[in-house]
Amino acid sequence: MNISVLTRVSIFSLSLLFLSACQDDDDRVAQEVTPEFIWTQNWDGAPLANADFDVTPLTNANGETLTLSKLVYLISDITFTNAQGESFSAGDYNLVDAREGLGLSFSPDVLIPEGIYTVAFRFGFDDEDNALDYAFLNSADGGWNVPAMLGGGYHFMRMEGKYINTQTIPESEVNFQYHTIRAADPSTTPVTLQDTSFLVNLGQVTIDENTTIEVKMNVAEWFKNPNTWNLYELYTMLMPNFDAQLLMSQNGANGVFSLGTVTD
Amino acid sequence: MKKCLVIGVVLTALWSCQSDDAPAYTATPMPLDIPAFFASSILPPVIPRDNPQSVEGVALGKKLFYDPILSANGTQACADCHLPSNSFTDNRQYSIGSEGDVGTRNSMPLFNIAWNFEQRFFWDGAEATLENQIFEPVVNPTEMNNTWRNVTESLDASPIYPELFSAAFGTTKIDSVGVSKAIAQFLRTLISSNAKFDRHLTDQVPLTPEEQRGLAIFLDESRGDCFHCHGNPNTPLWTDNRFHNNGLDEFFTDRGLGAVTGDPRDDGLFKTPSLRNLAFTAPYMHDGRFNTLEEVIDHYSEGLVYSETISPLMKNVATGGVHLSPEEKSDLKAFLLSLSDQSFIENPAFQNN
Numbered sequence: 232m233n234i235s236v237l238t239r240v241s242i243f244s245l246s247l248l249f250l251s252a253c254q255d256d257d258d259r260v261a262q263e264v265t266p267e268f269i270w271t272q273n274w275d276g277a278p279l280a281n282a283d284f285d286v287t288p289l290t291n292a293n294g295e296t297l298t299l300s301k302l303v304y305l306i307s308d309i310t311f312t313n314a315q316g317e318s319f320s321a322g323d324y325n326l327v328d329a330r331e332g333l334g335l336s337f338s339p340d341v342l343i344p345e346g347i348y349t350v351a352f353r354f355g356f357d358d359e360d361n362a363l364d365y366a367f368l369n370s371a372d373g374g375w376n377v378p379a380m381l382g383g384g385y386h387f388m389r390m391e392g393k394y395i396n397t398q399t400i401p402e403s404e405v406n407f408q409y410h411t412i413r414a415a416d417p418s419t420t421p422v423t424l425q426d427t428s429f430l431v432n433l434g435q436v437t438i439d440e441n442t443t444i445e446v447k448m449n450v451a452e453w454f455k456n457p458n459t460w461n462l463y464e465l466y467t468m469l470m471p472n473f474d475a476q477l478l479m480s481q482n483g484a485n486g487v488f489s490l491g492t493v494t495d
Numbered sequence: 496m497k498k499c500l501v502i503g504v505v506l507t508a509l510w511s512c513q514s515d516d517a518p519a520y521t522a523t524p525m526p527l528d529i530p531a532f533f534a535s536s537i538l539p540p541v542i543p544r545d546n547p548q549s550v551e552g553v554a555l556g557k558k559l560f561y562d563p564i565l566s567a568n569g570t571q572a573c574a575d576c577h578l579p580s581n582s583f584t585d586n587r588q589y590s591i592g593s594e595g596d597v598g599t600r601n602s603m604p605l606f607n608i609a610w611n612f613e614q615r616f617f618w619d620g621a622e623a624t625l626e627n628q629i630f631e632p633v634v635n636p637t638e639m640n641n642t643w644r645n646v647t648e649s650l651d652a653s654p655i656y657p658e659l660f661s662a663a664f665g666t667t668k669i670d671s672v673g674v675s676k677a678i679a680q681f682l683r684t685l686i687s688s689n690a691k692f693d694r695h696l697t698d699q700v701p702l703t704p705e706e707q708r709g710l711a712i713f714l715d716e717s718r719g720d721c722f723h724c725h726g727n728p729n730t731p732l733w734t735d736n737r738f739h740n741n742g743l744d745e746f747f748t749d750r751g752l753g754a755v756t757g758d759p760r761d762d763g764l765f766k767t768p769s770l771r772n773l774a775f776t777a778p779y780m781h782d783g784r785f786n787t788l789e790e791v792i793d794h795y796s797e798g799l800v801y802s803e804t805i806s807p808l809m810k811n812v813a814t815g816g817v818h819l820s821p822e823e824k825s826d827l828k829a830f831l832l833s834l835s836d837q838s839f840i841e842n843p844a845f846q847n848n
């Protein structure tokens with residue numbers, strides 16, 4: 232191969248490369264993609280890892296010191312809505328176990344064109360989804376369903392732990408079970424039910440190939456806003472407590488979840 | 496290039512010949528007879544891909560389960576501590592080994608273990624698969640006190656086992672893996688699904704008023720709240736197959752799961768047993784400390800003891816529990832006994848026949 236041939240080949244290759252680059256910029260067809268969601272948990276900004284459970288003392292808005300033993304929660308119906316109002320959703324669900332590190336990464340079973348979307352999801356199940364039967368959830372976390380006499384359906388969250396009772400001498404640990412479900416009043420016939428799941432709007436996100444979206448749960452917010460949670464009064468037997476379920480739902484819908492880092 | 500082509504053709508031909516001459520052995524498939532309620536409400540059973548259920552495998556597993564040949568002195572079979580009449584446990588606080596040694600834990604009942612989705616076996620979760628669980632008792636000095644080398648030599652020398660292994664696995668080579676696979680296949684067939692409460696769910700039989708009240712207590716967060724660990728009528732297992740400290744002791748002589756994981760947060764945690772077949776499985780708890788169901792209910796009602804790792808699900812620990820009335824205790828016991836399955840312990844397919 233002489234130099235002139237080599238030069239011609241080089242020029243031809245560079246031209247191809249140039250043309251190819253031009254095509255990427257000008258005529259690129261939007262792909263259909265599935266973003267990945269990463270669920271993280273923190274206490275007023277301090278990350279919660281496995282090592283924190285049962286160990287790290289946390290202080291809630293009411294001033295009680297507590298430790299967490301368990302934090303498992305259900306999200307559903309991740310929805311992407313574009314500027315034209317067109318929505319995409321797989322209608323599926325994900326169970327996150329923060330301590331065991333299960334379900335921390337989740338990709339909904341849906342393909343959407345690359346673009347800018349308003350991203351939202353539901354904490355728990357709405358009544359329509361809550362009426363269905365899920366073999367996976369019946370088998371997960373030792374059984375995620377709720378007995379019929381407590382309203383049926385599924386748990387939305389099981390947060391459990393211990394708080395320090397400073398009113399005893401000496402101070403003592405008291406177990407708490409912050410379990411959220413659809414509110415049910417079994418004292419009425421038929422049982423009064425109220426949907427306590429809630430929508431979380433994460434705002435606008437640009438989604439393209441390999442986009443990951445972090446969703447942060449600030450666990451402290453469950454005890455904070457708008458209802459300052461008093462564990463001395465509301466620490467146990469909350470599932471059949473209709474009013475407590477409404478209070479928990481209100482707190483959950485106000486700042487527990489937020490959009491974290493979005494990466495491409 | 497030509498050489499490569501020739502070698503490729505020869506290798507392909509050899510591979511083809513091998514495929515034709517030595518097809519993989521397949522025993523007669525024997526899918527588990529999955530009860531309708533199990534199939535509709537929970538995930539499928541856990542069956543390893545490398546150990547499918549077969550007629551010959553289950554037959555071999557059953558033979559091994561009842562044969563004292565697995566113990567060093569030839570006196571003890573699996574079934575000596577796992578009797579069908581006791582829902583495959585025994586009625587001792589601690590089981591006694593082949594040499595007369597006394598163990599430290601209560602023998603676990605065996606049923607519906609194909610649905611152990613957590614795949615942690617023993618009271619302390621020490622083994623990660625059912626097949627692995629079978630290795631340990633054979634060599635445990637306080638149980639069968641044998642060696643796997645001795646076991647395989649004994650089985651090899653037997654007039655029947657080489658043929659049974661051949662039928663089950665297509666090989667006369669006997670090893671510990673084959674033994675554990677066969678016994679695991681048999682154990683997965685031990686399905687209990689015909690208690691009175693199961694028949695109640697299909698409207699075949701009504702619950703008594705006592706049993707109905709007992710169920711309400713079981714599901715009531717302010718009284719029994721048993722369901723968070725033991726399940727509810729929506730599913731058939733009556734256990735979460737997880738590990739909890741249920742407030743038995745202030746200090747631990749047996750660390751349970753903590754000794755396995757090395758994590759002090761797991762100290763005093765033991766596996767939740769199923770509430771099925773309680774009529775046959777006394778004594779109760781990992782150490783068999785309670786002889787009667789009354790004692791068990793009394794424990795949860797008044798006897799809870801605080802320790803650092805106690806489960807947050809235990810209620811009113813400071814006062815020992817939720818303090819059920821005598822009537823409530825009696826009703827709860829009546830409901831619990833409705834989960835016992837007489838036909839399971841009498842099933843001819845599970846007996847030594």
